[in-house]
Amino acid sequence: MPELPEVETVRSELAPWITGATIVRARRVDAPAGPKYAHLSRCEGALVRAVERRGKFLVLPLVGSVGDRDELVVHLGMTGVITPERPDSHVRVQLDLEGVEPKTLYFRDVRRFGRFLVAPDGDYSGLPTLKRMGPEPLGDGFGIDVFADRMRSRAPVKSHLLSQVPVAGLGNIYVDEVLWQVRVHPQTRACDVSRKKLAGMRDAIVSVLEAAVRARGTTLSDYRTVSGGTGGYGHALAAYGRHGQPCLRCETLLKRITVGQRSTHFCSRCQRRKKATS
DNA sequence: CTCCCGTCCTGTGGGC
DNA sequence: TGCCCACAGGACGGGA
Numbered sequence: 350m351p352e353l354p355e356v357e358t359v360r361s362e363l364a365p366w367i368t369g370a371t372i373v374r375a376r377r378v379d380a381p382a383g384p385k386y387a388h389l390s391r392c393e394g395a396l397v398r399a400v401e402r403r404g405k406f407l408v409l410p411l412v413g414s415v416g417d418r419d420e421l422v423v424h425l426g427m428t429g430v431i432t433p434e435r436p437d438s439h440v441r442v443q444l445d446l447e448g449v450e451p452k453t454l455y456f457r458d459v460r461r462f463g464r465f466l467v468a469p470d471g472d473y474s475g476l477p478t479l480k481r482m483g484p485e486p487l488g489d490g491f492g493i494d495v496f497a498d499r500m501r502s503r504a505p506v507k508s509h510l511l512s513q514v515p516v517a518g519l520g521n522i523y524v525d526e527v528l529w530q531v532r533v534h535p536q537t538r539a540c541d542v543s544r545k546k547l548a549g550m551r552d553a554i555v556s557v558l559e560a561a562v563r564a565r566g567t568t569l570s571d572y573r574t575v576s577g578g579t580g581g582y583g584h585a586l587a588a589y590g591r592h593g594q595p596c597l598r599c600e601t602l603l604k605r606i607t608v609g610q611r612s613t614h615f616c617s618r619c620q621r622r623k624k625a626t627s
Numbered sequence: 628c629t630c631c632c633g634t635c636c637t638g639t640g641g642g643c
Numbered sequence: 644t645g646c647c648c649a650c651a652g653g654a655c656g657g658g659a
Contacts, residue, residue: 350652384655405653427636427652439637460636462653478654504630511653521652610632611652 351425353486353518354561355580356405359431362575363407364400366433370449371396371413372421380441380461384475388467389442391415404482404517411467418470422479426462431455431575441465483516486554487562491516493544496551500539507535508609515539516554522567522589525614527553529588534622535606535613541623560585588614 351359375389395414400407409421423431430436433451442456442465456465466475473480483499484490499515500506509515510524519527528535530553533546542550561567566580574580587597592605596616606613 352653424653426654428638458636459638460652462636464654476654477656502629508630513654612650 350427350520350522351429351566352405352520352523353402353558354523354564354582355566356402356407356425356518357562358565358574358580359425360400360402360407363431366451366575367397367409367446367449367454368399369397370446372411372444373447374443374445376443376445378440378443384466385461385464386442386466387475388419388469389465391419391467391469392421395419397421403479403485404513405520406476406479410471414467416470420468420471422464422466422468422473422476423456424464426458426460426464428457428459429463430457432457432577433575434577478513482513486516486518486558491551491555493548493551497544497547500542500547502539504539505536505608506533506539506542507611507613509539511609511611518558519554521611521613522586523554523557523561525588526557526586528620529615530557532619532621534620535608535615537623588616590614 372392372395375392377386377389380386391414392411395411398410398412400409402408405424407423411419411421432455433453436455436457439457439459440455441458444454446452446454468476484495496515500509502509507524507528510519527550531546531549533542533550561582564580564582564585565574565578567582588603591603592614593602595601596603596619599616599618601616601618603614604617
């Protein structure tokens with residue numbers, strides 16, 4: 350569930366804590382060796398130069414590591430939490446730090462969907478989504494021309510937005526919110542959305558994510574900030590989880606369907622499916 | 628290459 | 644009341 354606003358909140362709390370820290374030891378705990386924890390030992394002895402974010406990935410550039418362009422890449426998956434307080438269970442990684450306080454960082458991940466790995470020389474070959482990721486919605490480079498170009502796909506608009514290719518950072522919750530905002534049916538083919546609608550969609554992506562970042566994200570169940578806090582955007586949700594409740598625009602009861610194996614919430618009156626022509 | 632679907636994983640909660 | 648199973652979902656890889 351952590352999407353851009355949740356990951357950005359974690360990033361902003363993590364940065365002042367561990368920027369400048371040296372990683373003395375990186376230990377896998379109750380987690381199998383494998384691609385999700387690849388090359389973890391390479392970060393031992395390295396200094397954390399910054400805490401950045403690409404979409405839903407945290408990216409920590411390292412210096413003084415085996416390779417000077419190594420990056421520590423973290424994805425919270427569904428249930429990943431980074432905390433200085435030792436969790437009572439489901440710890441996957443323990444980092445021992447030097448030069449900062451507190452000196453220990455824990456990665457807890459109940460469902461094991463998360464990743465915590467080192468990308469040697471910043472090579473994302475084992476991370477295809479990161480490699481193909483679209484522009485940051487809250488940065489420069491998310492213009493309508495780039496967005497429209499990246500939206501050329503015959504896949505349902507919802508599925509395509511979830512692919513991270515048109516824009517970075519959207520997940521199931523905020524995609525439903527954006528599509529409700531701009532009144533686009535989630536099963537419309539991405540390439541069938543008009544340029545005008547795409548312009549509105551681009552603006553809605555920015556405004557929804559900005560508001561959610563301000564609220565420090567949405568907490569549905571597991572998500573917690575580094576300091577243990579919860580996000581406040583849940584009260585602002587107009588579509589996600591509101592099936593059976595009245596649309597905030599037209600009072601029609603919202604529906605829940607499945608699109609691309611994902612639960613999808615929308616208003617069948619406001620969000621009309623574009624009729625196939627032929 | 629593109630698109631679709633299965634898989635991973637485990638706690639929760641809804642239904643009987 | 645208690646048990647069981649379906650569900651939640653991001654990324655990835657395999658198959659068509």
